[in-house]
Amino acid sequence: MAAKGMNLCNVCCLLLYVITAVLAGRDFYKILGVSKSASIRDIKKAYRKLALQLHPDRNQDDPKAQDKFADLGAAYEVLSDEEKRKQYDAYGEDGLKEGHHSSHNDIFSSFFGDFGFMFGGNRQQQDRNIPRGNDIILDLEVTLEEVYSGNFVEVVRNKPIAKEAPGKRKCNCRQEMRTTQLGPGRFQMTQEMVCDECPNVKLVNEERTLEVEIEQGVRDEMEYPFIGEGEPHIDGEPGDLRFRIKVLKHPVFERRGDDLYTNVTISLVEALVGFKMDIVHLDGHKVHIERDKVTKPGARMWKKGEGLPNFDNINIRGSLIITFDVEFPQTQLDDQQKDGIRGLLKQGSVQKVYNGLQGY
Amino acid sequence: MEMILALKALVKSLLFVLLWSFCEGKDSDLNYVTCGSLVKLLNTRHNVRLHSHDVKYGSGSGQQSVTGVDAADDSNSYWQIRGKPNRPCQRGVAIKCGQGIRITHMKTGRNLHSHHFSSPLSNNQEVSAFGENGEGDDLDVWAVQCDGDHWERDEAVRFKHTGTDVYLSVTGEQYGHPIRGQREVHGMSAPNQHNWWRSMEGVFIQPSQEPLRHDEL
Numbered sequence: 001m002a003a004k005g006m007n008l009c010n011v012c013c014l015l016l017y018v019i020t021a022v023l024a025g026r027d028f029y030k031i032l033g034v035s036k037s038a039s040i041r042d043i044k045k046a047y048r049k050l051a052l053q054l055h056p057d058r059n060q061d062d063p064k065a066q067d068k069f070a071d072l073g074a075a076y077e078v079l080s081d082e083e084k085r086k087q088y089d090a091y092g093e094d095g096l097k098e099g100h101h102s103s104h105n106d107i108f109s110s111f112f113g114d115f116g117f118m119f120g121g122n123r124q125q126q127d128r129n130i131p132r133g134n135d136i137i138l139d140l141e142v143t144l145e146e147v148y149s150g151n152f153v154e155v156v157r158n159k160p161i162a163k164e165a166p167g168k169r170k171c172n173c174r175q176e177m178r179t180t181q182l183g184p185g186r187f188q189m190t191q192e193m194v195c196d197e198c199p200n201v202k203l204v205n206e207e208r209t210l211e212v213e214i215e216q217g218v219r220d221e222m223e224y225p226f227i228g229e230g231e232p233h234i235d236g237e238p239g240d241l242r243f244r245i246k247v248l249k250h251p252v253f254e255r256r257g258d259d260l261y262t263n264v265t266i267s268l269v270e271a272l273v274g275f276k277m278d279i280v281h282l283d284g285h286k287v288h289i290e291r292d293k294v295t296k297p298g299a300r301m302w303k304k305g306e307g308l309p310n311f312d313n314i315n316i317r318g319s320l321i322i323t324f325d326v327e328f329p330q331t332q333l334d335d336q337q338k339d340g341i342r343g344l345l346k347q348g349s350v351q352k353v354y355n356g357l358q359g360y
Numbered sequence: 361m362e363m364i365l366a367l368k369a370l371v372k373s374l375l376f377v378l379l380w381s382f383c384e385g386k387d388s389d390l391n392y393v394t395c396g397s398l399v400k401l402l403n404t405r406h407n408v409r410l411h412s413h414d415v416k417y418g419s420g421s422g423q424q425s426v427t428g429v430d431a432a433d434d435s436n437s438y439w440q441i442r443g444k445p446n447r448p449c450q451r452g453v454a455i456k457c458g459q460g461i462r463i464t465h466m467k468t469g470r471n472l473h474s475h476h477f478s479s480p481l482s483n484n485q486e487v488s489a490f491g492e493n494g495e496g497d498d499l500d501v502w503a504v505q506c507d508g509d510h511w512e513r514d515e516a517v518r519f520k521h522t523g524t525d526v527y528l529s530v531t532g533e534q535y536g537h538p539i540r541g542q543r544e545v546h547g548m549s550a551p552n553q554h555n556w557w558r559s560m561e562g563v564f565i566q567p568s569q570e571p572l573r574h575d576e577l
Contacts, residue, residue, distance in 0.1 A: 041569070134435030137466065138398050138563055139494075141451050149571035153452070156564040160432050203432050205561060231435045239435070241563065248448070283571065 025093025028075035036089070040080060044152050047076040048111050048213055055108075073104030111211050113226030113241065131236035136229075140243045142214050144250040148282035148308055150216040157210050157241065160203035160232055170195035171235050201234055212243050217258065217311035220247045253282065258318025259307045263325060264289075271295045271326045279322070281306065287320065297326040392454035392564075393441060393511045398466060399562035400437045403428055403530045404516050405553050408543050409437040409560065410472075410528075412465045412489045415539060420477035423488035424470055428530045428543035432561065438466040442494065444501050452567035454510040460501045460522055462494075469493045471500035472528075474521045474547045481533035485526050485547035499523040505551075513564065516556040521547055527555040 029036055032046045050072055052058070059065035078084045078096065087095050140153065173195040180188050212224050223242045230239030247255065254261040266275060274292035281287055287306050300323050307318025333341070354360045393399060401410040408428030413436050417425045429437060442462045443449035455461060463472040473490035480486075490496045499521075506517040519528040526547030531554050533544045548555065 133433065136398065136435055136438060136563065138396075139440065140565075141396060141448070143571075145571045146568075151568055151571045153568050154566040156566065158561050158564065160561060231433050234433070 026071055026074070028079050028088065028093075031071050031075040032079065034079075038079075041150070041152060043076065043079050044211065045150065045213065047072065047080070047107075048211075051108055051111065070104060073107055076107055077104075110209055111213070113210070113229045131233050133231035133233035133237065133239040135239040136231060136241045137223075138241070138243050139246050140212065140214075141246050141248050142218070143248055144253055144255060144308075145282045146214045147218055147247060147255075148216065151214045153212045153214065153243075155210045155212060156207060157226075157229055158205055158207045159229065159238075161206045162201040162232055162234060163204045165200040165202040167200040168197045169200045171198035172196045198235075203232065203234075210241075214245070215311065216314045217309040218245050218247075219311060220245060222311075255308065258310050258316075260318065260320045261323070262320065263323050265325050265327050266295065268326055268328050271297070271324070279320075281320075289322065295324050295326075297324065299324045391513050393513055393559050394452050394454050394565050394567070395441060395443060395449035396451040397562060397564045398438050398440050399559045399564075400432075401439065401463075401557045402560045403554075404556045404558055406530045406532055406543060408530060409434075410439060410545065410557070411437045411542065412468060412470065413539075414468060417480060417486065417488065419480050420486045421475060421488055423473070423490050424468065425539075426472065426487050426489050426545045427535065427539060428545050430541065436465075436467050438562070439472065440464045440466055440494075445495070445498065452565045455504055456510055457506040457508060457517075458503055459511075460503050462496075462500045463502060463519075464491075464494045465489050471496040472502065473500050474524055474526060475499055476524065479544055479546035481535070481544045482531060482546060484529070484531075485524065485549075487528065487545050487547055502528065511559075513559050516558050518551055518555050519557060525549065527551055528557065529555040 032043060032050065034042050034046050054065065054069050054072055056065040056069055078088050084096060173193055175191050176194045178190050178192045180190065182188050210226055210229065222245045226241040228238050229241035232238045252262055272294055276290045278286040278288055287303060289301065300321055303320040305317045306320035310316040406428060408430055411429040411434065412424060412426045415425050416422055441455060442464055444460045444462065468489060469492060470489035471491045471494065473496060474485055474487045477486040491500060501522040502519045503522055504511050504517050505520055506515055511517055524547065526549050529548040530543050530545055535542050535544065
């Protein structure tokens, strides 16, 4: 009797669990691997990283690749839109209105450009004969703050797209030699322009939004290509749009590789008796410095882990190297002060003469 | 009854405020030409795009020539909008009407430039492309003249040269070989129908969020 009851209970529980599992919809935060309080930037960053990993072209032997990729697209579409995210947070996936869903291809191509065959060599080399439109290279200026924390740049691309038009046009024009017979045994060779007939095209301007990621630790001159977003070619493929990173100089920090250099001027008193201070870093956090010994002019302090993140592994950071220089008091000393200082410092006269430029 | 009417009025005004604030928010920089953007500039009177290439003038200054072309798909017609020398503009911020900018040719890295030389076909003021890697001199600066506060993408604007006070213009004269069919671009002292330009194709940079807030610096 009890066993039967137990069985019924189990079955009910199982049924309930299955029903909720099905109705509850997907956990978009889990799919993207972000916390519920993630910022839009974190979400974009996570999407971009996972999109490259999960793209079906890259996972040809995984039967679930298409589904995983589709889930990723749906997750990004909802969590990147403020309105939809609010609805999802409150009501789950089912609570989302049946509005217009952009295709995942649109989302993917706004991060990477057209043509998903970027994997395995940028362009299939067998298409060498297909003419290509020009590439466009845009110098993108980035601040050191953006190199430290990363950022996304939204860009509106307005470009001409070839559309069908009524009629025909001449294409693949080339010079050919034509032989004509003038009489018995007399021939003439002439050059002639021969063209094929193709459907007519006209160029229409269209617009779309692209997202460029400024990755943490990005170096000067690095490029982010968007395949197919360059200039069109009437008889072939469009060229690419490439963003070339140009890192701007910073008023406080100088970059050398992954290390940051900065200078601090302290007073003569601070140099002699010690001091405490904070340096505000590129993302606003404070680097605390304390000295209780004498600090010589030109002295360097090495702060490990306070440099820039390494582009290939953002868990590794360079160092912050601080060079101190000393500001002497502006006022002149009177005789009494001079005697006082001689007494305090107890340092004899040195007056060593040497060639400082040759390291003697 | 009165309560219901008052409530209705309140709801209506709330909705209006909501809609209005929503509209304000939507007035983003999507429609402006911003600092750092790449654009093609179309002369509206003659329907040609501002263009340059590695071909030098045969007369005048002998510097790189600037012309107007019919084609819409030539990457040599792309120019980048940048700030004045030593005064970079902030990436993604809309250009103000009256602001001085440099217009840098994407492919060759030379700036749109003018000076007291005569143009080869019409004897107006020569307009050339000058400098290396985006750096030239003070005669690279042009002021954007437009109505309103900022340079709108679909608005016709004028470019006035800051050093010599001429307007970037096209009057239709055409070159022969080796740049057959391309129009002469020159500077004219009077504003007229020949010096209106519109942004067309391009890559328009939107303003970014600050990576993280700073209290100082």
